[in-house]
Amino acid sequence: xxxxxxxxxxxxxxxxxxxxxxxxxxxxxxxxxxxxxxxxxxxxxxxxxxxxxxxxxxxxxxxxxxxxxxxxxxxxxxxxxxxxxxxxxxxxxxxxxxxxxxxxxxxxxxxxxxxxxxxxxxxx
Amino acid sequence: xxxxxxxxxxxxxxxxxxxxxxxxxxxxxxxxxxxxxxxxxxxxxxxxxxxxxxxxxxxxxxxxxxxxxxxxxxxxxxxxxxxxxxxxxxxxxxxxxxxxxxxxxxxxxxxxxxxxxxxxxxxxxxxxxxxxxxxxxxxxxxxxxxxxxxxxxxxx
Numbered sequence: 581x582x583x584x585x586x587x588x589x590x591x592x593x594x595x596x597x598x599x600x601x602x603x604x605x606x607x608x609x610x611x612x613x614x615x616x617x618x619x620x621x622x623x624x625x626x627x628x629x630x631x632x633x634x635x636x637x638x639x640x641x642x643x644x645x646x647x648x649x650x651x652x653x654x655x656x657x658x659x660x661x662x663x664x665x666x667x668x669x670x671x672x673x674x675x676x677x678x679x680x681x682x683x684x685x686x687x688x689x690x691x692x693x694x695x696x697x698x699x700x701x702x703x704x
Numbered sequence: 705x706x707x708x709x710x711x712x713x714x715x716x717x718x719x720x721x722x723x724x725x726x727x728x729x730x731x732x733x734x735x736x737x738x739x740x741x742x743x744x745x746x747x748x749x750x751x752x753x754x755x756x757x758x759x760x761x762x763x764x765x766x767x768x769x770x771x772x773x774x775x776x777x778x779x780x781x782x783x784x785x786x787x788x789x790x791x792x793x794x795x796x797x798x799x800x801x802x803x804x805x806x807x808x809x810x811x812x813x814x815x816x817x818x819x820x821x822x823x824x825x826x827x828x829x830x831x832x833x834x835x836x837x838x839x840x841x842x843x844x845x846x847x848x849x850x851x852x853x854x855x856x857x858x859x860x
Contacts, residue, residue, distance in 0.1 A: 589720060617822045617847070620811030621716055646755045648719040654751045 582637040584676065585628060586612040586668075587649035593641070596670055604677040615648050625652050637661045639676065639684075641668040669694065706774050708801070711784040711792065714808035717742075718785065721808065721848055723757045729849040732783040734761040738770050738791050767794055774801060789825075789832040796839045804842045807856065819859040820845050830860060 586593035593612040642649040672691035756762040812824035843856040
């Protein structure tokens with residue numbers, strides 16, 4: 581069993597999940613949390629905690645290193661099956677759902693490759 | 705001498721509004737978090753320090769440790785963060801350190817009342833505000849440096 585939890589500033593994560601589902605179809609066990617100005621962080625922390633159990637592999641994606649979503653995620657870093665990835669992008673989430681890549685290291689490396697200066701690539 | 709550049713109540717402690725918003729506008733040497741719970745959790749305090757922006761010293765203290773640290777004569781500009789108004793109130797009662805306090809984020813909880821978009825206070829916090837005002841400390845709500853300051857007296 582595995583779960584994907586996306587936590588971001590604003591509705592970015594919720595929307596990225598929708599965008600990914602447009603391509604990859606509806607995903608079970610995918611959750612998103614939007615941190616808005618009036619969001620009570622402790623509340624989100626509790627909700628995320630309720631999704632985590634010993635048996636399930638958890639992949640938490642947060643938008644930026646050091647932000648509030650990140651601060652929520654690191655509360656669970658000591659749990660053995662929790663993986664936290666910061667600075668995620670849409671290709672990464674797609675890779676996760678479509679190619680079912682579960683190797684976090686290669687997932688990060690591959691997603692970096694998706695960032696390119698297209699002019700240079702195409703014009704040589 | 706310790707110079708407190710910004711003393712802020714923010715239940716998110718170090719986060720994007722601080723690292724990207726405030727730290728680009730104010731110049732400090734050290735970020736100090738006063739939070740008993742975090743202080744007593746060595747794993748989380750290590751994580752918090754690691755995640756804090758480079759180029760700043762980061763300290764996590766309880767109230768007593770902060771008061772001791774403040775006495776130290778080394779010159780230092782400080783950004784101070786705490787989740788709770790109560791922390792500032794307790795310090796101010798012992799020693800009138802603060803001339804002003806910034807309120808950033810106080811999330812809603814049971815029995816709290818929304819006084820501004822991201823600020824919710826309960827009766828205990830209202831009492832802390834009154835005590836701080838009485839102890840010569842002005843309080844204003846301002847989320848980001850670009851926002852205008854709103855005097856707390858206008859909101860409660």
